[in-house]
Amino acid sequence: MAKIAFIGKERILQVGTYFGTSIFLVSTPREAEATLQKLVEDTHNQWGIIYIEEGLAETFLKQIIELNKRPVPVISLVPSTGEKKELSGKILKNLVRKVTGVELTFD
16 A cells, blocks of 8 residues: 655644554755655555655755656655745646646636
8 A cells, every 4th residue: 555755844743643644754855855766666565655845945946846757656746834935836737637627727
């Protein structure tokens, strides 16, 4: 069964452990990128979905888009509290297009 991972700096992500997800707390974009790479290369665990806090993912967004061209894992962003970068909508739009062939628009 595929596993779900959250990468972020927010302690609120700890709530995800109640739902069986794995939480990877990081404090910098560099740590987030290294953690993502480690999860993608992990052959022991089957990571199906990886969520990354968008405030951390901004510097390696192109890498995320490239990795999402693979069937798994699906990498998506979750908004950071107090920040509105709208990167998560951009990634979601690409994922929906990949799965359904339909273009989403956000107003």
